[in-house]
Amino acid sequence: MPETSPVVLVTGGSAGLGKIIAKTFLNAGYRVMIVGRSTERLQNAADELDGGDRLAIATCDVSELAQCHELAEQINTQFGRLDTLVNCIGTSDRGVVTELTADRLKQLWQDNVLTTLHCSQAMLILLEQSHGSIVNIGSLAGKVGARYLGGYVTAKHALTGLTQQMRLEWRDRDVHVALVSPGPIRRPDAGQRYAQHNSEALPESASAPGGGTKVKGLPPETVAAAVLKCAQRKKTDLVLPGHLRCLIAIGNAFPRLGDWLLLKFSR
Template sequence: MEQWKDKVVVVTGGSAGFGKAIVDAFAAAGATVVSISRSPDEHGGNGERGNVFSVQADVTDDESVAAAVSQIIQQHERIDVWINNVGQSIRVAFEAATMEQYRQLMEINFYTAVRCSLAVLPHLEKSSGSIVQIGTLAARTGWKNIAPYVTSKHALSGFAHQLRIESPDNVHSLFVCPGPIRRDDAATRYKAQSNGLGDAASTPGAGVKISGLDPEWLARRIVTSIEKRQPELVVPAKARLLFSILQLSPRLGDWLLRKFAS
């Protein structure tokens, strides 16, 4: 608790789902948490509850992000951690994916993170803070029926690596690569998009044989990873072996990927 006292943590997309779990984990640790969302209705406007505050902003817009950063600095005087959690997946056959779908996923999963990271980096340098990108196992490998998502998350992985090697030495960069995260709407979320793609496509992870991760547990792991200033968090850890095999032998790696499929 003492470690996070007087620290300010910002989470984009923090009003629901995994973002809310991250907000709650940092609030429980004793940090002042600012949740950013597009709609004021999600938080009842720019309000507060205990040590959790809310700011309305559109992370797809440069001026809106800049205004949100300024508002947070004005209200709380510092930013110690910024977590780019906003993201979106898709279910679509590779040959059916459109350029508009690629553009949409690149904007939501990649450009929002770049925009926010560049806007907040000077403040993190002042606080010797941390910048966190929420990726996915699909940021390191391909997978059927989610090509625009995979492509956008690979871009995010590259950006996170560049932050590690080029951002100020006192700024910590963490890239989180989790498997599917449990959700209340997991059974229906991609049902309409998956029509004609097979039953596996509608499941979390588009059919990957990995148990859904508990969001509260994963959020606590992120808190600990920041405390230890780790560069990456890959869950489950055994996925690291697959990533290594893919680098050494793409043919063998692709075969193993198919074995992981439902």
């Protein structure tokens, strides 16, 4: 690929949604670097993606700021530029507030917020040079409260606020910051990952995608296409599925009605 072709860095790109996002950007003509903590998983993903010299891997713990700065040097050395950063690392949860511990909340905050903060800070200069974009992967749980999601709601609300603050502060540096907030995403183990929860306070429905919300699972390809749209068209805030944005707005304007709707759309 010519040196002028755009470059994207995808954290959490060794599996799941991150890998689908990497594939989407490869198909759109980008040069791609995927980042994760396991070299073996990254290599397996690279073999599957088959991106040739347009695809690179980098082993990095992006919760560590020093490693993020090393990662910025690596991508600058290898590709000479960075046009888009996709922060796709995150951890979900199941539980009730009465059993939520400080240690668990700290871990969720680190995985969902601190990783985004550190990686964005480290890549800022490169993105400023390219007038590039940052796309953070949020969640519907970052727009509304929901039952049975443990500390995940708190962490994703923090990410929503951080994203807007970054967007407002970095617009003068010509770096665009966007948020994609999807509902439950289809995956092979949907409904099984949380089946063995340890709390008697949780109903069986809590192990279902979205904690039992009555929202159809989204194809990961749909979410990946929205991420690409944010990067290329400078979209600011996308909610998936789109019709839920109206319900979110109604809930914010009329909290009692919002609570009723949340209870109605969850089991």
